[in-house]
Amino acid sequence: xxxxxxxxxxxxxxxxxxxxxxxxxxxxxxxxxxxxxxxxxxxxxxxxxxxxxxxxxxxxxxxxxxxxxxxxxxxxxxxxxxxxxxxxxxxxxxxxxxxxxxxxxxxxxxxxxxxxxxxxxxxxxxxxxxxxxxxxxxxxxxxxxxxxxxxxxxxxxxxxxxxxxxxxxxxxxxxxxxxxxxxxxxxxxxxxxxxxxxxxxxxxxxxxxxxxxxxxxxxxxxxxxxxxxxxxxxxxxxxxxxxxxxxxxxxxxxxxxxxxxxxxxxxxxxxxxxxxxxxxxxxxxxxxxxxxxxxxxxxxxxxxxxxxxxxxxxxxxxxxxxxxxxxxxxxxxxxxxxxxxxxxx
Amino acid sequence: xxxxxxxxxxxxxxxxxxxxxxxxxxxxxxxxxxxxxxxxxxxxxxxxxxxxxxxxxxxxxxxxxxxxxxxxxxxxxxxxxxxxxxxxxxxxxxxxxxxxxxxxxxxxxxxxxxxxxxxxxxxxxxxxxxxxxxxxxxxxxxxxxxxxxxxxxxxxxxxxxxxxxxxxxxxxxxxxxxxxxxxxxxxxxxxxxxxxxxxxxxxxxxxxxxxxxxxxxxxxxxxxxxxxxxxxxxxxxxxxxxxxxxxxxxxxxxxxxxxxxxxxxxxxxxxxxxxxxxxxxxxxxxxxxxxxxxxxxxxxxxxxxxxxxxxxxxxxxxxxxxxxxxxxxxxxxxxxxxxxxxxxx
DNA sequence: CTGTTAGCGCATTCAC
DNA sequence: GTGAATGCGCTAACAG
Numbered sequence: 001x002x003x004x005x006x007x008x009x010x011x012x013x014x015x016x017x018x019x020x021x022x023x024x025x026x027x028x029x030x031x032x033x034x035x036x037x038x039x040x041x042x043x044x045x046x047x048x049x050x051x052x053x054x055x056x057x058x059x060x061x062x063x064x065x066x067x068x069x070x071x072x073x074x075x076x077x078x079x080x081x082x083x084x085x086x087x088x089x090x091x092x093x094x095x096x097x098x099x100x101x102x103x104x105x106x107x108x109x110x111x112x113x114x115x116x117x118x119x120x121x122x123x124x125x126x127x128x129x130x131x132x133x134x135x136x137x138x139x140x141x142x143x144x145x146x147x148x149x150x151x152x153x154x155x156x157x158x159x160x161x162x163x164x165x166x167x168x169x170x171x172x173x174x175x176x177x178x179x180x181x182x183x184x185x186x187x188x189x190x191x192x193x194x195x196x197x198x199x200x201x202x203x204x205x206x207x208x209x210x211x212x213x214x215x216x217x218x219x220x221x222x223x224x225x226x227x228x229x230x231x232x233x234x235x236x237x238x239x240x241x242x243x244x245x246x247x248x249x250x251x252x253x254x255x256x257x258x259x260x261x262x263x264x265x266x267x268x269x270x271x272x273x274x275x276x277x278x279x280x281x282x283x284x285x286x287x288x289x290x291x292x293x294x295x296x297x298x299x300x301x302x303x304x305x306x307x308x309x310x311x312x313x314x315x316x317x318x319x320x321x322x323x324x325x326x327x328x329x330x331x332x333x334x335x336x337x338x339x340x341x342x343x344x345x
Numbered sequence: 346x347x348x349x350x351x352x353x354x355x356x357x358x359x360x361x362x363x364x365x366x367x368x369x370x371x372x373x374x375x376x377x378x379x380x381x382x383x384x385x386x387x388x389x390x391x392x393x394x395x396x397x398x399x400x401x402x403x404x405x406x407x408x409x410x411x412x413x414x415x416x417x418x419x420x421x422x423x424x425x426x427x428x429x430x431x432x433x434x435x436x437x438x439x440x441x442x443x444x445x446x447x448x449x450x451x452x453x454x455x456x457x458x459x460x461x462x463x464x465x466x467x468x469x470x471x472x473x474x475x476x477x478x479x480x481x482x483x484x485x486x487x488x489x490x491x492x493x494x495x496x497x498x499x500x501x502x503x504x505x506x507x508x509x510x511x512x513x514x515x516x517x518x519x520x521x522x523x524x525x526x527x528x529x530x531x532x533x534x535x536x537x538x539x540x541x542x543x544x545x546x547x548x549x550x551x552x553x554x555x556x557x558x559x560x561x562x563x564x565x566x567x568x569x570x571x572x573x574x575x576x577x578x579x580x581x582x583x584x585x586x587x588x589x590x591x592x593x594x595x596x597x598x599x600x601x602x603x604x605x606x607x608x609x610x611x612x613x614x615x616x617x618x619x620x621x622x623x624x625x626x627x628x629x630x631x632x633x634x635x636x637x638x639x640x641x642x643x644x645x646x647x648x649x650x651x652x653x654x655x656x657x658x659x660x661x662x663x664x665x666x667x668x669x670x671x672x673x674x675x676x677x678x679x680x681x682x683x684x685x686x687x688x689x690x
Numbered sequence: 691c692t693g694t695t696a697g698c699g700c701a702t703t704c705a706c
Numbered sequence: 707g708t709g710a711a712t713g714c715g716c717t718a719a720c721a722g
C-alpha cells in the first residue's frame with residue numbers, strides 16, 4: 001500500500017542506497033541527485049517505515065515504556081506529563097502501560113515491552129513497592145538488558161536498579177510534625193496496607209516525630225490501613241471518623257485519599273479545619289481547588305518524571321528529591337471540644 | 346545480545362521454522378519436538394522480537410496511538426484509562442502522545458505514528474476541534490490508510506473520519522436550562538474561544554434555552570472566552586466575577602474551569618451556591634470532591650474511550666453518546682440581594 | 691510433521 | 707558519489 005524505499009529509488013532512477021543516504025544524510029550526495037530523490041519522495045508521499053528501520057540497527061525503537069498503576073489517580077498523570085515532555089524533547093515516544101495495580105498485568109506489560117525492544121522502562125509504584133511484591137518483571141527486564149528505573153517507593157534489595165523516590169520516612173515525619181505543632185495529640189493515619197514500603201516508612205517517620213515530643217508529652221496514633229482505591233478509601237475514612245474518641249489530626253498517605261477523606265468528613269457534618277485537621281501527601285495540582293485548600297507535603301512530581309526519562313536513557317542525574325510543605329488551610333488548632341463532641345452516623 | 350530464533354533452533358536441533366511454529370501454534374508440531382523447542386526457549390530466555398515480527402505481515406504493530414492535548418486536565422486521563430483498558434483487552438498497546446494543545450506537535454505526532462505503522466489513531470480534542478484548525482495531520486493519516494477517529498468536538502467537513510462526540514448544542518442547552526430553572530436570568534459563560542466548535546455550539550444551545558423562556562421573560566448573557574489553560578482561566582474567572590452587575594448563574598465549558606472558577610470566587614469571598622451558582626461540563630470523577638459538589642453535565646467519558654478503540658479497530662459501534670445531569674450542590678436559587686451586592690477586589 | 695527458501699523495508703558494508 | 711550485495715529476526719509459502 002504505502003510507498004517503500006524501492007519505489008522511491010525506481011522513481012528517481014537511483015539505487016535504494018542513495019535514497020537511504022539522502023534520508024539520513026550519512027554520506028554526501030550530489031546536489032542534483034539529492035534533488036531528484038527529494039522530488040520522488042515528495043511525489044510518492046514516501047515515509048520510511050520505522051519498524052523496518054529499527055531492525056538492522058540492532059534494536060532501539062526510541063520508545064520508552066511507562067508503567068503506572070492507574071491513569072486516574074491524579075498523581076500519575078502529573079508524572080506522565082513530565083515523562084512525555086522529556087521523552088519528546090529527547091526524540092522518544094512513550095508507551096502507556098496501565099496495570100490496574102495488579103502484578104500479573106505489570107508482568108505482562110514488562111514482557112510486551114521487552115519483546116518490543118523498547119529503549120527503557122519506567123516503573124511507577126509497581127509491585128516493587130510492595131514488601132512481598134513479585135520481582136519477576138524487573139528480573140526479566142534486567143536480563144533483557146533494558147535500562148529501567150523504579151519510581152516512587154522503596155525498592156527491595158533484590159532489584160538492582162536505580163530508584164527514584166523521596167524519603168518516605170522524612171515525609172511521615174514532616175506530616176506528623178506539622179500536626180503536632182498545631183497541638184494535635186490524637187493522630188489518625190489513613191493509608192495503604194503494611195504491605196507497602198511507603199506505609200511502613202511513613203509510619204516510621206510518624207513515630208519518630210511523636211517520639212520527639214517534649215518529655216511528658218504523649219500522642220496517640222490510630223491507623224486505618226487498607227488501600228488506595230476509591231471504595232476502600234471511603235470505607236476507611238468512615239471508620240476512622242467514627243472512632244471514639246475521634247482523632248483530631250488526620251494524616252493521609254496521598255492527596256487523593258485526603259480529598260476522599262474530606263468529602264466523607266463533610267458528609268458527616270464535620271468541618272475542616274474547625275473540627276478536624278487534615279494533611280495530605282503528593283502535592284498534586286488539584287489541591288488548590290479543594291475546600292479548604294489542602295495542606296500537604298509535595299513531592300517534585302514533574303522532576304521525578306523528567307529524571308526518570310534521563311535515567312533510563314543513561315544520562316547522569318542527581319536523584320535528590322526534595323519534599324516541600326504546601327500550606328493550605330486544612331490544618332488548624334485542636335478544637336476545644338474535641339473530646340466531648342460525638343459523631344453522628 | 347538477546348537470543349534470536351536462530352539460537353533457539355540451533356539449541357533445539359530444529360529449523361527456525363519449527364521454532365516459529367511452536368511459538369505461534371500455526372501448524373501442528375510433534376509433542377516431543379515441541380517440548381525440546383520449549384526447553385530451548387526457556388533455557389535461552391528467548392523472547393521474540395516484535396519489531397521483526399511485524400515486518401513480514403505488512404504492518405499492524407498492534408499499537409494504537411492516543412493523541413491528547415494534555416495529560417494533566419483530568420478529563421483526558423479518564424478517557425485515556427478507558428482507551429488503555431479496551432486496547433489491552435483487545436491485545437493492543439497504547440502510544441501516548443501529548444500535544445500541549447499545539448498543532449505543530451499534533452502534526453509531528455501524526456507523522457511519527459504513521460511511520461511506526463500503528464494500527465489506528467485516536468485524536469482527542471485536536472486541531473480538528475478548532476474552526477481554523479490544521480487538517481494536515483488527518484489528511485496524512487488518511488492517505489497512509491490508517492484508521493482514525495476524532496473524539497470530542499465537532500469535525501470539520503473536510504475530514505472524512507468517524508467522529509465521537511456528544512451533542513454540544515444540547516449540552517449548552519441543558520446547562521442553561523438548569524440555571525434558568527433555578528431562576529437565574531443573568532447568565533455568565535466561561536469557556537474557550539470562539540475558534541472552538543464546542544464554544545460555538547455550546548453558546549448556540551445556551552441561546553436556544555434562553556429563547557425558549559416564557560413570553561415576556563428575558564435573560565442576559567455575559568461571556569468570558571479565552572482558553573482552557575489554568576492561567577488564562579483564572580484571569581477570565583476574575584474578570585467575570587468583577588462584572589457589574591455580576592451574573593448569578595455561571596456556566597462553565599469544563600469541570601476544570603468550574604473548579605478554577607469556584608476557587609477564584611472563594612478568594613473573592615463569594616459563597617456557592619448562596620451568592621453564585623455554577624454548573625460545569627464533563628462529569629469528571631473529581632467533581633465529587635469539590636466543595637460544594639459540582640453540578641455538571643456529564644459526558645460518558647469511559648464509553649467514549651472504549652468506543653474510540655473499537656472504532657479504529659474497525660468494529661461496529663453505536664456512536665450514540667448520552668449526556669447526564671449530575672446534581673451536585675453548586676446551583677441554587679438567585680440570591681435576593683444579587684443586584685445590590687458589590688464585589689470586593 | 692518438518693526443513694528450505696523467500697522476502698518484509700531498510701541501513702550498511704563493500705567495490706566501482 | 708553511487709550501486710550491488712548482505713543481513714536484521716521473523717513469517718509464510720513451498721517442498722519433502
